[in-house]
Amino acid sequence: MSKANGNKNEFASLPLNADDVARSLRPLEAASMLPPAAFVDQEVFDWEMKNLFLGGWICLGHISQVAEQGRFIRREMGPDSIVVVGGEHGQPHAFLNVCRHRGARVVVEPEGKVKRRLQCPYHAWSYALDGSLVAAPHMDEIEDFDKSCFGLIPVRMAVLGGLILVDLSGEAPEPDDHVGELIEHLDRYRTADLVSGGRAEYDVAANWKGIAENYNECLHCPGVHPELNALSDYQSGEYIQGEGSWCGGSMVLTAEDAATMGKEGGHAGNRSRIEGLSEEDDRTILYFALFPNALVSMHPDYVMLHTLYPRGPGRTEVICEWFFERRAVEAGDFDPTDAIEFWDQTNRQDWDICQLAQLGVATTGYTAGRYSDQEGTVHEFDSLVAGRYMEALEGRVET
Numbered sequence: 001m002s003k004a005n006g007n008k009n010e011f012a013s014l015p016l017n018a019d020d021v022a023r024s025l026r027p028l029e030a031a032s033m034l035p036p037a038a039f040v041d042q043e044v045f046d047w048e049m050k051n052l053f054l055g056g057w058i059c060l061g062h063i064s065q066v067a068e069q070g071r072f073i074r075r076e077m078g079p080d081s082i083v084v085v086g087g088e089h090g091q092p093h094a095f096l097n098v099c100r101h102r103g104a105r106v107v108v109e110p111e112g113k114v115k116r117r118l119q120c121p122y123h124a125w126s127y128a129l130d131g132s133l134v135a136a137p138h139m140d141e142i143e144d145f146d147k148s149c150f151g152l153i154p155v156r157m158a159v160l161g162g163l164i165l166v167d168l169s170g171e172a173p174e175p176d177d178h179v180g181e182l183i184e185h186l187d188r189y190r191t192a193d194l195v196s197g198g199r200a201e202y203d204v205a206a207n208w209k210g211i212a213e214n215y216n217e218c219l220h221c222p223g224v225h226p227e228l229n230a231l232s233d234y235q236s237g238e239y240i241q242g243e244g245s246w247c248g249g250s251m252v253l254t255a256e257d258a259a260t261m262g263k264e265g266g267h268a269g270n271r272s273r274i275e276g277l278s279e280e281d282d283r284t285i286l287y288f289a290l291f292p293n294a295l296v297s298m299h300p301d302y303v304m305l306h307t308l309y310p311r312g313p314g315r316t317e318v319i320c321e322w323f324f325e326r327r328a329v330e331a332g333d334f335d336p337t338d339a340i341e342f343w344d345q346t347n348r349q350d351w352d353i354c355q356l357a358q359l360g361v362a363t364t365g366y367t368a369g370r371y372s373d374q375e376g377t378v379h380e381f382d383s384l385v386a387g388r389y390m391e392a393l394e395g396r397v398e399t
Contacts, residue, residue: 014047018393020368024386028379032368034386039207040362045313049078052292052388056172057158057165057245059294059307060084062323064195065111066092066164070129072118073111077168077309082155083107084164085118087129092159094166095152100133101125106152118152127152161186162194162323163294163305180244182288189274189286189298194323197302197336200344202318206354208293208310209385210361211318214354215287215295215306216247216377224349227342231255231266232285239376240286247380248288260301261285262338271335272328273301289377291384301328302339314358320347 016037023032038044060075060082072085074097081097083106099106099120106120106127117134119126126135131152139145156167158175161183165175172178179186186192204211214220218234237250253259258266259282273282277300286298295306302324309317320343328334360366371379 013043014389014392015041015043016389016393018390021386021389021393023368024379024382025390028371028373028376031371031379033371034209034382035368036361036366038385038389039210039358040313042313045207045310047392048292049310051392052385053077053168053310054080055169056292057167057175057178058292059290059305060094060164060166061307061319062194062196062305062321063092063159063162063164063192064323068113070114070116071112072107072114073164074107074109075307075309080168081105081107082166082168083118084157084166085114085129092157092164093130094155094157094164095131096155098153099123099125100150100152101136159192162192163290163296178245179290180246181242182244182246182248182290184242185240185286185288185298186296188276189303190276190325191296191298191303191323193326194274194303195326195329196321197324197329197334198322198340200320200340200347202320202347202351204316204318204351204354205314206316206351206358207313207361208308208316209382210354210357211308211316211350212289212292212295212381213378214350214357216249216289216381217375218251219372219374220353224353225346228261228346231258231261235374237284239380240288241380245291245384246288247377247384248286249377251285251287253283253285260299260339262342264338267338271301272325272331274303274325287377289381291381299339301325302336304339304343314362318347318351320344 020035024034061073065073066084066086069086072083074083083097084092084094087093097105097107101123104120104122106118117126124137128134133147133150156170158165160175160179221229221234232251233254236252236254239249260266282300288296293308297304302322305321307319311317322339
């Protein structure tokens, strides 16, 4: 079990009141939402970065992005930059994106492809796709310099259901336990076999938890998303539960002539459906939040993945990607525009309302609200957060 950074288990103090946090862990009908400081306090944010994002499993993307030898993605999480690159025989590797010479970032682009090596742009130290150092100019005469000791620093990685997960601490529980029974849904939708068909990036002036909470309910859909609500009534569907660090539910395509979530009434044209789905699946949309930063939406003909990258208490970068059947993407008439434009519009509507909520929760005198009976999945997500808070506040981990 590799350990990327030795200081990731040093716990910053958590300036929250245990009684306030405990109210979020009550049953839905008696619970209050997370305390306002959880969304605006810098010290809370710093604690979350060390303990939730740099101290456990996070999602960086989809396996299709690094399935080809030399294909890479770069992601930033807190102070760390991580590069995942496709190695020989289709085996991906994850490393800290830092040269072992003078510490420069090795990979600058967010994604791309190299032939055989990753080369630092500063002094041209070069690394094989497995991270080993293969070239270090002017180091041959240096005493006690062993190339085998200066490879890129590995990061613990797992791929489950097509999702690339990394653990920067090297000490998180097994990835199978983290994903739990969500793997059944990922496998049923063949998520690991799908390929990319589109991507969008957003910079949202809202806390990462507010974005996840918004994703986990559609109570806001009639007012905020009239186009989405026309395809799927906000009260359709049901909660879905299971083992693992996730929560989610379903919605039903209630518009009779809709075939998917997309522009022009949800008509997907001739695009291939995801193989192996049932007739019931053809009318169902599934929404899952894999803690802490992956939002996975499953449609009859595509899977959409949001990954959240917190940049401050009131700022989150979001990457949204769409994945389709390979035969659909390779078809001459492949056109994902209906899905991408529909969700780009929906995303922007969500970001606007999340930013309004972020402004409001920072208001002096605001106190935590109560959950409605339509926000059960929001409560489940908040319970995942509050449970981690309580571990620290009750002294079960170092504070």
